Amino acid sequence: MNEMSQEDPVDRQLREAAPYIDDNGFTARVLQQLPAPRRTRRSLRGAILLAATLLASALAYLASDGGRFVVVAMERLSTLPALWLFALAFGSGILVMTVGVIAAFAKASELQS
Template identity: 60%
Template sequence: MNEQVEQDWLDRKLQEAAPYIEDDGFTARVLQQLPAPRQAGQFLRPFILVGMSALASALTYVLSDGGRFILVEMFRLTTIPTLWVVAFALASGMLVMAGGIFAAMSKSSHIQS
């Protein structure tokens, strides 16, 4: 038996030795494991949130005498000692950084798992 014939024989036998495996509910089990598809409304959710926020802001502005309180509060802000502002900025920065580190760590552990 020459090389090619032998090779063909072996390949044929290998293919014959792998019979079709009946589904027997396998596909149904896989489909049960799939994550639920996103609903159509989910796509609109960020737009709805932004729209509602804008509407609420506009209402607040109108109902608060043209936003006079904003001017008052901004004036108050100018009177706060500089040290307080620096401390507040530093604390905010550290808080954001801690949040970022936590998010990165949980993401990397999720990817590793």
């Protein structure tokens, strides 16, 4: 508001004299002229990432003798004591949660700025 504590009569009359202007299709005309939403570019980026992931997975599968290393790793895991398995699962959960929290804070500060 203005620094003046009492409203000047001219200010009041000016406000009252200003008519409300009906939209009459103005908003629609503005929206028609907006560029295409980023969503299409975002979905294209998602498709590229998915394709790259599938390609990399296929290459890794072929290069590792049909994914033999996964079977070996699972065998090793099954020989670990239960407490070790619990600690491993707990540690992985904490790691994922920390990364998520950092990403959320980064996004929030980006929006605030």
